[in-house]
Amino acid sequence: MNQSELGYGLRPRLGTSVSRPLLRLTSMRHGDVLVLTAAGAIDLSTTPALSESLADAIAQRPVALVVDLAPTTFLACAGLSVLLTAHQLTGDRTRFAVVAGSRASWRPIHLTGVDRFLTVHRHLADAVADAIPMVVRTVVADATILVTATGGARAGAAESLTEELRRASELCPGAVLVDVSACTLTAADVVGSVRAAFTRDRRGIRVLTADEDLRKALEAAGIACCVPAGTGR
Structure with missing residues (x-):
């Protein structure tokens, strides 16, 4: 990607920060997600720094790029323009999202209608969690099936897990292990998927999770669960 597409000079490296009198930008990895956090005011004097950091982030081609504006104290139209440009430049190869957790960031995004495009x-x-699609893998070993769900809780993820569990229940009359230890579905979604897939007999199913809330929800629903090996619990 041509750095000039975002319009400004030198670019920082991952893990470094770019400072201006009113803005501090830091980048951090969350697995396959690159998070760029902007703390301070985003106006005409600080948008060059934002553009530089976004150019660097996009050039790394992460699976997903999230711009965290929660610590932002002011967001001018110039900053919104930079965000829209970055969204266009990521294309299909990188999912792009914005966190507007403060009034200073949410209000201008909402009032200008930018949230219709981002x-x-x-x-x-x-x-x-939403940036990473859930992946469900099924492995058959003798009389046991292991279903492993990893990734985020994007729309339709619970339905995908339900369908995979239904196939597992039809394939194997024996034990079905469902590992959701690396999945970010809610406890209600996991319980709902198991119930929908195993409508008659759940005696052969075990859900692997170290999440205490999920374990309680499973036990309340009469679904057996256990802690995966290596969790230390």
């Missing part, structure tokens, strides 16, 4: 979240955890 994926906007209120919380960083939601943005990171």
Whole structure:
């Protein structure tokens, strides 16, 4: 990508920060998601720094790029323009999202209608979870099937897990292990998927998770669960 597409000079490296009198930009990896956090005011004097950091982030071709504006104290139209340009430059190869967790960031995004073009979240955890699609893999070994779900909780993820569990229940009359230890589906979604897939007999199913809330929800629903090996719990 041509650095001039975002319009400004030198670019910082991952893990470094770019400072201006009113703006501090830092980048951090969350797995396959690159998060760029902007703390301070984004106006005509600081948008060059934002552009530089976005250019660097896009050039790394991450699976997803999230711009966290929660610490932003002011967001001018110039900053919105930079975000829209970055969204266009990421194309199909990188999912792009913005976290507008403060009034200073959410209000201008909403009032100008920019949220119609960008994926906007209120919380960083939601943005990171939504950025990564859930992947479900099934392995058959003797009389046991292991279904492993990893990744985020994007729309339709629970339905995907349900369909894979239904196939597993039809393939194997024996034990079915469902590992959701690396999945960010809610406890209600996991319980709902198991119930929908195993409508008659759930005696052979075990859900692997170290999440205490999920374990309680599973036990309340009469679904057996256990802690995956190597979690230390």
